[in-house]
Amino acid sequence: MSSMINRLKGDRTIWMAALFLGLISLLAVYGSISSLAVKRDGSTLHFLFKHALMLGTGGLIMYYASLLRYSIYSRLAQLAIWLVAGLLLLTLVLGSNINDASRWLTIPIINQSFQTSDLAKVVLIAYLARVLAKHEADWTLRDVGLKLMLPVGLICGLILPANFSTAALLFLICVTLMFIAQVPIKHLALLIGAAVAAFALLLLIADFLPDLLPRAATWAARIKAFGAGAADPDANYQVEHAKIAIASGGFLPSMPGTAASRNWLPHPYSDMIYAFIVEEYGSILGGLGLLLLYVILLRRAVVIAKRCEKPFGALLSVGLGLMLVVQAMVNMAVAVNLVPVTGQPLPLVSMGGTSIWFTCLAIGIILSVSRSQEQQHIEKKDAKLRTATA
Numbered sequence: 001m002s003s004m005i006n007r008l009k010g011d012r013t014i015w016m017a018a019l020f021l022g023l024i025s026l027l028a029v030y031g032s033i034s035s036l037a038v039k040r041d042g043s044t045l046h047f048l049f050k051h052a053l054m055l056g057t058g059g060l061i062m063y064y065a066s067l068l069r070y071s072i073y074s075r076l077a078q079l080a081i082w083l084v085a086g087l088l089l090l091t092l093v094l095g096s097n098i099n100d101a102s103r104w105l106t107i108p109i110i111n112q113s114f115q116t117s118d119l120a121k122v123v124l125i126a127y128l129a130r131v132l133a134k135h136e137a138d139w140t141l142r143d144v145g146l147k148l149m150l151p152v153g154l155i156c157g158l159i160l161p162a163n164f165s166t167a168a169l170l171f172l173i174c175v176t177l178m179f180i181a182q183v184p185i186k187h188l189a190l191l192i193g194a195a196v197a198a199f200a201l202l203l204l205i206a207d208f209l210p211d212l213l214p215r216a217a218t219w220a221a222r223i224k225a226f227g228a229g230a231a232d233p234d235a236n237y238q239v240e241h242a243k244i245a246i247a248s249g250g251f252l253p254s255m256p257g258t259a260a261s262r263n264w265l266p267h268p269y270s271d272m273i274y275a276f277i278v279e280e281y282g283s284i285l286g287g288l289g290l291l292l293l294y295v296i297l298l299r300r301a302v303v304i305a306k307r308c309e310k311p312f313g314a315l316l317s318v319g320l321g322l323m324l325v326v327q328a329m330v331n332m333a334v335a336v337n338l339v340p341v342t343g344q345p346l347p348l349v350s351m352g353g354t355s356i357w358f359t360c361l362a363i364g365i366i367l368s369v370s371r372s373q374e375q376q377h378i379e380k381k382d383a384k385l386r387t388a389t390a
Helices: 002-007 012-032 034-039 044-067 071-094 116-134 141-159 164-180 185-208 216-231 233-249 273-307 311-335 354-389
Strands: 096-098 101-107 112-115
Touching (some): 012 044, 012 273, 071 141, 112 116, 141 164, 141 185, 164 185, 233 273
């Protein structure tokens, strides 16, 4: 066991946080998938094995991504940004349509569907970190528009028709990354204003052409249901049942497998898995414990960014850390009715397909930045030792 841990390069705390999240995921998914097994005429072991396989392969992706020099991701992002834009466009035209949302493409041969927006998030943040790191002169409005707003607007705009919450969160994280990179606030304000105006215009056009943006009605219904709250429980069915599950959990954990919400909570293995975990493992261990793991993950990503000598590595680490943790916070906020229902999974915990792979890829890239720091520290230490003995 110790030899395996010694082979893991990069921040050990992040490795441990990812390991604990994966273990929590296995326990929670196994305890909550009975309703899914009944619905699809399968066995719980079948779905558990599939989920464990995704986590296992995700762990391999994380490991091998951490072995690469992080500067490689700068060059890869430069090429992949246009590939991702093409895939997103292809998804809108030919993707699998579920609830008026085309989000999935199917990988040939292995017949595995994946959400192109999950790949787009990682690529866009890496590309944005590259552009911000390479810009040396003061930012002009023209630079912000062409170098930053164009790629961010293109990717978020292609995600928007099928997945508003992902597009909005990705845009927010990109703006935050620009702020950290000291892009002038006045330019960021214009960027945000332009985005809000474009979105408002899109909604106005959608009123006259409903087929242009079929998901607009769903967005409006979710916001209306959030505003209704307890006054109309049927309108906010998912969240009301999530709150019942959380209230049933108490402070201390119960025995695994005792949570009753698996029988009536919508999607207890994916979107509402946080409520299920709180019911089964209590508010302290399940609720605050899970929250603490994500806070630790973000803190370590920030520490890695502060120690990194290259701006690209620093921005890459903090950007990917923000992407994962903000998504987790939104998922938890939905379960406790702080924000409208978004459909965002809990990173590395919710049962999912290739979304687990891209989450692991993001963590592996952060670990790659950390591993590079460790190597530089060892090289500097060896150089000082050689100088002292010369």
